[in-house]
Amino acid sequence: MLKTSMATMKSMPSALKYELIARCSTTKARASILRLPHGPVETPLFMPVATQGTLKGLTPEQLESVGCRLYLNNTYHLGLRPGQAVLDKIGGAHKLQSWSHNILTDSGGFQMVSLLQLATVTEKGVEFLSPHDGTPMLLTPEHSISLQHSIGSDIIMQLDDVIATTSPDKQRMKEAMDRSIRWLDRCVEEHLKVDPLAGTEEFGGVEGDSYAKRQNLFCIIQGGLDLEMRKECCEEMAKRDTPGIAIGGLSGGEAKDDYCKVVDTCTSLLPDGKPRYVMGVGYPEDLVVSIALGADMFDCVWATRTARFGNAVTSSGVLNLRSAIYAEDFTAVDPECQCPVCRPLDSPAPPLLNSTISPPSYASAPEGDDSYTGKGLGITKAYIHHLVAKETVGAHILTMHNVAFLLSLMNKARIAIVEDRYPAFLKDFFFKWHGGDKGKYPTWAVDTLRGFGVDLLED
């Protein structure tokens, strides 16, 4: 196995600052401010997925209005459309979508493997057939990083060798983990190249700076469900000193107990002063338990995808608003929710729960301008039932609510951590989510939290 020795490793600059604000005294939950090139965000943090440079019918300001300051774009999609040449010409993804806050991009590797059946992974990279014309193409670690440089995202991800955690082939798993470490080194090498835009008025910095001065490369811990492999990967990758660390390869159908063990193992080994991002997690129960396990950042398409099928994520669980039982339910989607969709018509926007994030771009608009107001819409379940799957507006408003719900859930978790009452928050969350029926609590969550001495079932 080839591993770069520490001596040859270049030091990695960081374009972020991780400020730990509070720690739960019972679980491993932590609250922080993460200062990124396009402004601060607060963790625990959920990042919605704006795959192709937009989040399903929402304008950037609608996302701002629910407190979003960091969302994902997918490198694979932006690389295909509008393509690297256009991105370079326009000046990156922030300018493309007029988003003045932060963007995180994945490496593109996961999409190739999941979307394209004919992708094969070799040491060089991921080989695949172009979805346009079927010609063979190759995504190398260097090319993935170069694409993410053109996108200009604030957090970029290494190309990794992703295989299903449930794969029984231990040898292949080990190969994937080792390869991911080797690819990380190639990504670092590419990322430390001189950024031709450094020193320009728009991008700041000093001429000769590397890309690492304005974009943060995160490594991705691999190793499947094998805790020993995960440990080895954590140790090796931590040495590379990337500004943040992702735990990858999860959320692929593994048992939730196994998932929790992997996250728990990794967070115990990872350095304290860096953000930890668990990729592909976004179901509310998974989020609150993962926070207890010491994870800070999450992304998932579930909430926004399920919105388009008419599913509302609420404090009392997921409601399928297509069901006839909501046809005459004239109450808000979630009466507890403070998002524009759920608040009464024309009610003013309440202050955001996050105190440190930047104000929305529309807040500084001159008086009398036809600016976004963030005022309430007074939407009922019945109206969404009436619209859903028939008018795109139904998808827009439910997507907005679902994103707002998850961001607000993270804010509430954060406040609970700061006030050191996260265990009580967990109990309250599960109680409401399951409508007070403790018999429905998932065993994996009960068992995992019991490990910290938090008993969800006790009164």
Next chain:
Amino acid sequence: MAAAANSGMVFDLRTARRTGGSASGGGDDSARVGRFAATGGVVSFDTPNFIAHASRGAVPHLSGDNLRDHTDVGAVYVALEDFVEKWHPNVPVYNHPSTLRDFISHPSNSLLILAPRRSPPVTTAASNTDASIAILTSVGFRVLKVDDYFNAVSSLKPDIAISPPDLPHQTPGKNRGPKMVFRTELWLGELIKRNTSNVPIFAPILPLDIEQQSYYLDHLKEHISSLTGLALYDARLAVELPEELEGLPRLSLDDALTPLKVLQQVSWGVDMFNLVFLTQMTDAGISLEFQFPGEATTKDGKKKALGVDLWNKEYGTSLEPLAAGCKCYACRKHHRAYVQHLLTAKEMTAWVLLQIHNSNIVSNFFIAIRESITQGTFEKDCKTFAEVYKEEFPEKTGHGPRYHFPSLP
């Protein structure tokens, strides 16, 4: 909307100085300016102006916040057929404790106009009867009892209700014409009688020769105190209407498919337009960019396009706004390259931005029309417009949104 007895909408016709000095001023220039206002005074609507056609209560692509904050859409047309389902006898909106406005969370700065059917309506398999209208629900055809419509008007309390017209799908023959008039008059009488909520009523003017509906028009004159406006299914009839009905605002449901046709109808004395081309152009990915009357700047004598097809590859890296000089949200914050990216990616936001922009272009078009009439330059300005701009919109090249129901023709 205040719901006191005799409340409703008042139309204040401010017909501008009829092109004073000009000898040819009279002619067929019957263009007029007015203000339509709720007696409570909350909402007012200057005419000539456009109304946006809603689908299932929503202006296509615009969630209520974007409609309220980023457009000047002053009135929206809603069809009851969008709220009736084929299989359920139950109609949820009837059971709402409040009004249609509340059910669809309609922005408070915009008027709500209710009609039985969408406009233009999709052709149904069945025909109307004396007691029912054939309609299209989201999953198929059924009939709507006119009684149900009358009850809906009283319980849903729209700002304006259009009395049901009896419109056949084909040009009416010798017998069908009189039957149309008979039913339309019958239904109007019934609606007036049963209008317990004092909802302002617009009476339909049928797409028949004026002589064929002369008794009906007499009936309208008699009941003028019960009417708030007229809904014209043939806009040309605006010039032939009896003088007694002149004070009523005229809503055209005779689709003006281009800005030139809008101007023509304005010159006939139409006050409000159900503007079908707004959503059509948005769906086509075409960004409107006409102004009234427009300036002839092209040296080559070529006429300007009414809009830009943002599918066109040449805009793929254009950081220009959707239309030069436009102050709408989409133009202030975004650019053509983004809209093209969203269109090719089939992302819904493409049509959101286009709809915001296009509705602003249309709002400004009508503001300029009103100014022009007030200034007495309307006829001249129409000529300028016809010289500056092409007659038709650009050809549609791209694909529309993935789903949109039911699709307009």
